[in-house]
Amino acid sequence: MTVETKLPYDKDYIVQFSQDRNEPDWMKTLRLQALEQADSLDMPKPDKTKIDRWNFSRFNPNYAEGHAISSLNELPEELKALLDVENPPKNLLIQRNHSVAYHTLSEELKEKGVIFTDIFTAMQNHSDLVEQYYMKDAVSVDEHRLTALHAALMNGGLFVYVPKNVQIVEPIQVVFWQENPETALFNHVLVVADESSSLTYVENYLSQNETEETVANVVTEVIAKDNAKISFGAVDHFAAGTTTYMNRRGVTYRDASIDWALGQMNDGHTVFENLTHLIGDNSSGHAKMVTVGRGKQIQNFTTKSLHIGQDSDAHILQHGVMKEGATAIFNAIGKIEHGATRSNAEQESRVLMLSEKARGDANPILLIDENDVTAGHAASVGRVDPMQMYYLMSRGISQAEAERLIIHGFLAPVVKQLPIASVREQLTELIERKVY
């Protein structure tokens, strides 16, 4: 694999990149417009976290091919742990760097018209369908510099489309493995569930660059059309060298629902956004998230529900444990627009700090522009109770093991509620690794 080190990226670079990937014209145009906008737009300003000095500018956006594999046994142990290798998922895609290394889709789903393919292939085979949703209703190109840069430099990702009335029972599973530490990942995931369809989707991000610095700028758009049900699970584990902007956003139309189960296990600085636009009447968006911070990493999490439809319902539940010198800010926002009568916005954010140097903050925010609604919030930030440690240790349990029990106990109320078994298991395993 060859990686050019020439930077920065200009118009010619973008045109060339787009041509190399045989992209449709609309994508090339979108990239070029985004490049222009990126110059003039400001960086995002996550509440209570300064990201000016984070590395969002030193990276190499080139497309890096990863070796394809013929069997899951060729994967390193770290990846095998995410998959049931003996009994592999029927619908699986492994993206290695920016190319597809492994891909299966059951005959049954193919016959039903389900599309599950990398974003470049999707643009060639289903250009109109991708264009219809790509950075339209969920995330806009011009929100800030990072969304614009994402659109300009997008170099990997996935498209999932479930046709009307198709129910996918077995989860669709995806692994984004950023093996090459020298290139950035500008990944775009677009999941569209058409009317009255349903699916469970699980994705993992993984890298191993402890020291090499790079950037992940990921935008995920999840569209649930009328009466569609999407269960979306993710466990992210970018290594300490990666600075991450992760934006997962959903749109729910009438009677639709999106359930998010998110494990944020990155080791580097992270800006994380999860927003559900509840556009349709009687639609719902539930977000459950856990995170463990360690080392000197700083993370900012904004989880938001935006209520536009009547009778829309949202629950945000996030628990974070901060170890060592880690910092995390949790912003939970419930915004109910005028006209979204009988909507309900609930939220709970809890942060546990394990050391004197760890820092955490939880900001509950309710913005309500309608009278006939219900809303509730709970937030807490605290340190480990020394009496709990004393009690556990008085039974012979070592300090490290006592901390482990308290962390698992603190995260358990969220982990246990995650609706997807594989996400629960992966998270439990990763929490274990991060806690020791």
Add this chain to the structure above:
Amino acid sequence: MAGSTLEIKNLHVSIEGNEILKGVNLTIKGGEFHAVMGPNGTGKSTLASAIMGHPKFEITEGSITLDGEDVLEMEVDERARAGLFLGMQYPSEISGVTTSDFLRSSINAKRGEGNEISLMKFIKEMDEALDFLEIDKNMAQRYLNEGFSGGEKKRNEILQLMLLKPEIAILDEIDSGLDIDALKVVSKGINKMREDNFGCLIITHYQRLLNYITPDQVHVMMQGRVVKSGGPELAQRLEAEGYEWIKEELGIEDETVGQNA
């Protein structure tokens, strides 16, 4: 020699610069049950906490040894693994950790790596102890002490005692807040432990516990010291006559020590 020996010599303990214990001497051997009695605020619970290594208490003078080993040099978890157990007056609530997982972790901490108890054996032992203490089996799957009634918490302490099988147990007001039925069950559990290899220090404010557990020795604490020791007949006299006669005998006006001891 049967069992272990816990030796407390001239123990002085302070909390935030305030001296609570002013020279306690006690020796507890395997096979022996000792009761420490006394009115509120005389240093009984401080003694229990100091032996286990409660982070708030500072030992300013004296020694505690277990079979000659310096207990004061050990961390809290090391004291437990060396054979000490403290049944607490106010057990902590630990959310998200089931009683069963906690018990297994505790048992395995003492057994050591490579010698962990098998799941089957653990469940069998736990079920037997739950039955013996008339505890609902669902408790094992509830989060540790979370939402437990006072009586359930105390039974849970005795459950831990029975499963961990320490050499020396200190039970700090294990009887407080118990109704008579619960008191009988808790006493039954403690009595079942009685054997040559098990020594016990029972700290209590009320004599009624000693109707169910017969101590070999009874000690009365006042002003941060053991002021009187005797056999089971001492407890009976205390029950009949209260503490006033001891105060008069020793010329003590205010039996309490420090603040909130």
